[in-house]
Amino acid sequence: MTDPLLEIDALSIAYHTDHGRLSALRGASLIARAGEVIGIVGESGCGKSTLAASVINLLPAAAEVTNGAVRYKGQDILSLHPEAQRALRGQDIAMIFQDPMTAFNPVLTMGAQLVDFQHAAQIPRAEKLARARTLLARVGMPDPDLTLRRYPHQLSGGMRQRVAIAAALLMNPTILVADEPTTALDVTMEAQIIHLLRDLRRDYQGAILVITHHLGVVAELCDRVYVMYAGEVVEEALVDDLFHAPLHPYTSALIACDPGHFEQATPILPTIPGRLPDLRNPPIGCSFAPRCPIASEICATPPPRMQISLTQSALCHKAGGRP
Amino acid sequence: MLTYAIKRIALAVLILFVVMLAMYGMVFLVPGDPASVALGPRATPALKAMLTERMGLDQPVAVQIWRFFANAAQGDLGIDVWSKRPVLDQILEAFPQTLLLGTVALAWALTLGITLGVLAVVYRGTFIDRALGLISVSFISVPSFVVAIYLLLIFAVWLQWLPAIGAGKSGDIPSQIKALILPSLAVGIGWVGYLARMVRASMLEIMAANHIRTARAFGLPERKVVTRYALRLAIVPTISVIAVGLGSILSSAVFVETVFSRPGIGTLITGAVFKRNYPVVMGTVLVTTAFYLLVITCADLLIAKLDPRVRDALAR
Numbered sequence: 187m188t189d190p191l192l193e194i195d196a197l198s199i200a201y202h203t204d205h206g207r208l209s210a211l212r213g214a215s216l217i218a219r220a221g222e223v224i225g226i227v228g229e230s231g232c233g234k235s236t237l238a239a240s241v242i243n244l245l246p247a248a249a250e251v252t253n254g255a256v257r258y259k260g261q262d263i264l265s266l267h268p269e270a271q272r273a274l275r276g277q278d279i280a281m282i283f284q285d286p287m288t289a290f291n292p293v294l295t296m297g298a299q300l301v302d303f304q305h306a307a308q309i310p311r312a313e314k315l316a317r318a319r320t321l322l323a324r325v326g327m328p329d330p331d332l333t334l335r336r337y338p339h340q341l342s343g344g345m346r347q348r349v350a351i352a353a354a355l356l357m358n359p360t361i362l363v364a365d366e367p368t369t370a371l372d373v374t375m376e377a378q379i380i381h382l383l384r385d386l387r388r389d390y391q392g393a394i395l396v397i398t399h400h401l402g403v404v405a406e407l408c409d410r411v412y413v414m415y416a417g418e419v420v421e422e423a424l425v426d427d428l429f430h431a432p433l434h435p436y437t438s439a440l441i442a443c444d445p446g447h448f449e450q451a452t453p454i455l456p457t458i459p460g461r462l463p464d465l466r467n468p469p470i471g472c473s474f475a476p477r478c479p480i481a482s483e484i485c486a487t488p489p490p491r492m493q494i495s496l497t498q499s500a501l502c503h504k505a506g507g508r509p
Numbered sequence: 510m511l512t513y514a515i516k517r518i519a520l521a522v523l524i525l526f527v528v529m530l531a532m533y534g535m536v537f538l539v540p541g542d543p544a545s546v547a548l549g550p551r552a553t554p555a556l557k558a559m560l561t562e563r564m565g566l567d568q569p570v571a572v573q574i575w576r577f578f579a580n581a582a583q584g585d586l587g588i589d590v591w592s593k594r595p596v597l598d599q600i601l602e603a604f605p606q607t608l609l610l611g612t613v614a615l616a617w618a619l620t621l622g623i624t625l626g627v628l629a630v631v632y633r634g635t636f637i638d639r640a641l642g643l644i645s646v647s648f649i650s651v652p653s654f655v656v657a658i659y660l661l662l663i664f665a666v667w668l669q670w671l672p673a674i675g676a677g678k679s680g681d682i683p684s685q686i687k688a689l690i691l692p693s694l695a696v697g698i699g700w701v702g703y704l705a706r707m708v709r710a711s712m713l714e715i716m717a718a719n720h721i722r723t724a725r726a727f728g729l730p731e732r733k734v735v736t737r738y739a740l741r742l743a744i745v746p747t748i749s750v751i752a753v754g755l756g757s758i759l760s761s762a763v764f765v766e767t768v769f770s771r772p773g774i775g776t777l778i779t780g781a782v783f784k785r786n787y788p789v790v791m792g793t794v795l796v797t798t799a800f801y802l803l804v805i806t807c808a809d810l811l812i813a814k815l816d817p818r819v820r821d822a823l824a825r
């Protein structure tokens with residue numbers, strides 16, 4: 187196998203809040219290789235965005251990395267000089283953010299911003315504009331020239347998300363991180379954006395990280411999946427294995443609740459009963475135990491990582507059929 | 510945008526009209542018949558009658574008001590009964606002085622205020638931020654005439670670096686600049702503090718916005734993020750505050766002109782009020798109000814120009 191492009195290694199991140207320290211990530215690990223599309227799924231608040239932001243070290247001011255490393259091509263990003271980190275951003279590692287409505291500056295035209303984003307390229311402005319135009323056409327904007335003259339509020343949410351994708355591709359990054367690229371959009375828009383991303387992945391050489399709480403997106407787009415719960419990666423699997431033979435009870439619960447999973451419309455959307463544990467005071471044992479249908483006494487102790495195949499593992503005492 | 514501009518100008522004219530009516534109302538509410546006050550206690554009834562007639566005070570109020578507006582519309586603000594000079598001439602002499610004072614004060618406020626505000630954001634949470642906060646708040650809370658008196662005592666009387674009174678010798682630019690430093694600081698310093706606080710607050714809000722994170726995620730240099738992506742937005746609310754604040758800058762100019770004995774609208778209007786010199790009072794109020802409205806209207810148009818969202822909302 188090729189060397190990983192990106193390697194997140196036992197990363198722990200805490201937020202300093204008014205009510206104490208909140209452990210948003212607890213020893214999360216992940217790798218992504220060239221050509222792979224990686225899915226990261228989990229409920230709201232489980233730490234997906236924190237993980238995404240750590241990839242380019244653009245964490246909120248209140249965040250503190252307490253342990254672990256983020257390696258890009260073997261090099262620890264978090265301990266790089268700030269200027270060296272900045273040089274990677276947008277050039278090697280690009281982000282598509284969760285909310286297209288607020289992702290762009292409201293008083294600059296799209297053209298001005300798309301040119302600014304290519305600041306590292308030593309080419310004339312006209313060439314930068316031409317490149318922006320090409321990519322806007324690539325992501326299916328009907329009139330790239332007009333789009334360049336538009337301000338963000340003059341575009342619809344779906345269009346802005348397309349522009350955000352075009353922006354991320356401007357500098358040919360090796361890693362593309364998309365944090366809930368479709369969550370803010372309606373169903374039709376979502377389908378269009380997923381279609382676009384599928385289209386893009388065909389001729390994309392690098393790695394793509396897609397963060398979502400929607401299993402449908404994972405099934406459509408990804409090769410491998412990391413399932414997150416309460417700041418931990420609770421399961422890692424190939425997409426097919428995840429849907430057909432989930433190991434972790436949380437994964438099974440997520441699949442059971444996914445609306446795309448039902449043949450007919452149901453009057454009530456099933457949800458997993460219970461809530462995420464308080465991350466200011468994470469439990470010592472399995473953090474899913476209060477909501478787990480098969481929990482037993484042993485679950486009050488820290489669960490081991492059970493590796494049942496080369497590609498699939500879970501953080502659970504009972505994964506792989508142990509009692 | 511054009512209809513918006515026309516609407517704004519029409520509104521400004523209406524406001525001006527209402528303000529002048531209110532001024533007239535106040536003139537008639539203040540006790541003391543202008544002619545008697547002007548001539549003193551030993552004036553003969555004949556003299557009083559003559560002055561009353563010359564000031565137009567014998568006419569019904571409605572006629573007086575009508576005459577005032579009709580003349581003002583033609584650029585005639587009447588004759589000063591004391592000096593026998595046209596009021597407009599006096600205002601045109603005094604106004605540039607006050608305008609200069611106000612503009613320089615505003616320039617202090619803008620350059621120092623925005624710089625301090627941005628510095629506080631760049632060094633947020635540090636000792637520098639806290640020190641700037643303390644300085645800004647003290648600048649805001651001390652009234653301009655108190656600042657004026659202290660500046661005068663320290664720099665003019667004690668250190669003798671700068672002149673204490675007057676506007677400098679005419680034609681001698683360096684002396685005029687020297688004479689301007691203390692008064693303009695006295696007028697502007699409260700605004701330095703105010704703007705610094707305001708720029709800091711709106712910058713902090715903007716720096717936490719998603720689009721700033723986007724700019725950073727594309728590796729833009731922090732200097733560019735602060736100036737091009739954040740400051741441009743932070744300036745928009747500041748403009749309207751500055752425009753409204755110009756009113757208070759003009760009124761603190763009144764005090765400060767008195768303290769430094771500078772010629773200007775402030776000195777003109779205080780003198781006129783004491784002598785019940787109504788044509789001058791009315792004329793001055795008219796011109797300053799018109800100027801103030803002009804500035805506010807321009808500020809609104811400028812905001813519409815700077816913020817495409819406002820522009821589009823208006824076009825709808």
Ligand SMILES: Nc1ncnc2c1ncn2[C@@H]1O[C@H](COP(=O)(O)OP(=O)(O)OP(=O)(O)O)[C@@H](O)[C@H]1O
Nearest residue numbers: 201203210229230231232233234235236237246248
């Ligand atoms: N700036 C912050 N300050 C304090 N706590 C934060 C901050 N950002 C996130 N958190 C907390 O960290 C935890 C993880 O947040 P994160 O945004 O990574 O979750 P997420 O999985 O992306 O959720 P969502 O699906 O809602 O986007 C949450 O409990 C959240 O409340």
Ligand code: SF4
Nearest residue numbers: 472475478485502503
């Ligand atoms: S460790 Fe126990 S409680 Fe946790 S998921 Fe596995 S079975 Fe459920």
Ligand SMILES: [Mg+2]
Nearest residue numbers: 234235236284
């Ligand atoms: Mg998120």
